[in-house]
Amino acid sequence: MARRVEFVDTSILCNLLGIPGKCQDRDQVVKEYQAKTRARDCDLLLPVTAIIETGNHIAQLADGRQRKDCAELFAAMLRAVVQGDAPWALNEVEWDGAHLQALLAGGRTGSTLVEHACNRLGCGDLNILIERDRYLARTSGVAATVWTLDGLLSSYA
Template sequence: MARRVEFVDTSVLCNLLGIPGKCQDRERVAAELKRKEAARDCDLLLPVTAVIETGNHIAQLPDGRQRRTHAEIFAKVLQSVVEGKAPWALNAVEWDAAHLSALIAGGTTGSSLVEHACNRLGCGDLNILIERDRYLARTSGVEAGVWTLDELLRSYV
């Protein structure tokens, strides 16, 4: 049986961090994280994309106090990743010509970046799929998915 890995999408991370306007499913996501941790049925990986997008959502909060509070929480979560104490590990990704070429081609989705953009799948969501594809290409004995609340992204998982 292959080991299961799930990439944590921005939608999940924002819910776990309680980002205002981005955390409508916070209780459900927190319960699912507890279930995943207790079951130990998959390893969670934090894609670079989710880190960048979550940081952008925090930076765009209109209230300065909320920006600071959530930026501090986010920094602590990222530090816990560095220290190996988070429920997920950081996905090591090489941002190189091969990665960019895969992004432009749309990876294994069957559609290009341009086609995805026209169909409203954002570059961040597509990049999570590329991170997953490249992870699978360098790792054996693993099946990988994406833990997401986004219906469009879920259709490619």
């Protein structure tokens, strides 16, 4: 059986971190996270897009105490990723011409970046799919999906 990895979307990170105004599904996401952690059958990878978007959501919090608390939790999560603490694993992304070409082409989705934009799939979500595709291209014996609460993104995940 192939090793499983899941690319974690911003919607999941916001719920795991309890970011005010962005964590309506926190109980459900925390339960899923705990189940994944207990099962130890899946590595979680943070795409660049999810890291940047989550950091922006934290920075935009009006309450300074909430902003600091969320930023500290987020920093601890990122340290766990760097250290490879289960269930987290590091996905090293090469941001180069090939990555941008894949983004423009829409990867394996069958639609271009422009077509996705017209259909309301954002560049960030598309980039998560490209990261997953490129990860699969350089890794063998792995099944990779995207863990998201976003309906449109999950249709491609």
